[in-house]
Amino acid sequence: MAPTPTPTKKSGSPLPPGAIVRLGKFAWTTMWRLMMSKLAPRNSSGEYIRPESQFRHQVGTAAYPPEAGRYQLIVGWGCPWAHRTLVVRALKGLSSAISINIVSPSPDSGMWVFDQPEVEFNTLPEFYHNAKPGYQGRATVPLLWDTQQKAIVNNESAEIIVMLNSEFQQFAKYPDLDLYPPALKEAIDSWNEQIYQYVNNGVYRCGFAQTQTAYETACNQLFDTLDLIDQTLANSRYLCGDRITLADVRLFTTLFRFDTVYYSLFKCHRRRLVDYQNLYPYLRDIYQLPEVAETCNLEVIKRDYYGNLFPLNPGGIIPLGPDLDLHQPHDRDRLTQTN
Ligand SMILES: N[C@@H](CCC(=O)N[C@@H](CS)C(=O)NCC(=O)O)C(=O)O
Structure with a gap:
């Protein structure tokens, strides 16, 4: 006769599933809001507000004369x-005049850390505090650093690229390339304003939105602007005509990350860039300009965004793909053919 099985002891009564879900949601939402408030400053409507850059000195002034080997981009x-700054440095041929120093995000501390530790410090916040004791702002890249005076010249990319375009002419391999010509200044500034608000910062306004309304507003503005740009690019090789300008460089670095990061991680989900008739070939056109591809690294971009923006991707899984071939012919030179 088989022995009668001993009844197993129940380990306490389980929580009803509804309570577990409510508790989990409450705990996670509270943590999410707290982490988002550190990651992404917001206004009362839950819209992401990017802090102003605080170092705004100019190369070309008495304090910061242009010199080869003196300035470094962090x-x-x-x-x-x-x-943006790497693309302009490449297009102007400034790699021997201006060095670069690389930082990478640390997933544990949430700050930029030097790949080659500096003598006195390893992290970018330490670097900022050392350069300006009592500094209260965020420790952001890019940073134009004066290695001679040990001073931060500027930490606003929009201004750094203007300086790289015009202040280092005697050291540039391609001084004739003017990415901000006076005749196009008004058109470039006007694109810059729109593209900054709705595209460059627009993708962040989608990804860092903390309410549904803030997200929807940003997402609609983003795609309305991309549609408008796509139409413009049907008849014009670049945003302001036949020649590449700073407006294109500023757009390029957002487009380059679009399908890989912003489409999924930031919920910029209406369309992929590859679905646009003109924007995708335009992206390939700029990618294929001399030395630009060397500034682009999609694997590192994926690692940095998916691996470090914890509140947006708590599991830390880095997606595979998409399989883009940016070397495919773009055929956009047809728009500059003279007749
Ligand atoms: N306005 C700045 C924004 C730079 C910026 O936000 N950089 C991000 C990396 S993509 C950063 O360093 N964030 C660190 C932080 O905010 O603590 C610029 O364009 O130069």
Whole structure:
């Protein structure tokens, strides 16, 4: 006769599933809001507000004369704002005049850390505090650093790229390339304003929105602007005509990350960039300009965004793909053919 099985002891009564879900949601939402408030400053409507950059000195003044070998760009490969400065440095041929120093995000501390530790410090916040004791702002890249005076010249990418375009002419391999010509200044400034608000910062306004309304507003503005740009690019090789300008560089670094990061992680989900008739070939056109591809690293970009923006991707899984071939012919030179 088989022995009678001993009844197993129940380990206490389980919580009803509804309570577990409510508790989990409450705990996670509270933590999410707290972490988002540190990651992304917001206004009372839950819209992301990007803090102003605080170092705004200019190369070309008595304090900061242009010199080869004196200035350094501190950049992270993943950052679109830093990427602008790398693209302009490449297009102007300034790599022997201006060095770069790379930082990468540390997933544990949430700050930029030097790949090659500096003598006195390892992290970018320490670097900022050392350069300006009592500094209260964020420790962001890019940073234009004066290695001679040990001073931060500027930490606003929009201004750094203007300086790289015009202040280092005697050291540039391609001084004739003017990315901000006076005749196009008004058109460039006007694109910059729109593109900054609705595209460059627009993707962040989608990804860092803390209410549904704030997200929807940002998302609609983003895609309305991309549609408008796509139409413009049907008849014009670049935003302001036949020649590439700073407006294109500023747009490029956001487009480059679009399908890989912003489409999924930031919920910029209406359309992928590859679905646009003109924007995708335009992206490839700029990517294929000499030395630009060397400034682009999608694997590091993925690692930096998916691996470090914890509140947006708590599991830390880094997606595979998408399989983009940016070397495909773009055929956009047809728009500059003279007849
Ligand atoms: N306005 C700045 C924005 C730079 C910026 O936000 N950089 C991000 C990386 S993509 C950063 O360093 N964030 C660190 C932080 O905010 O603590 C610029 O364009 O130079």
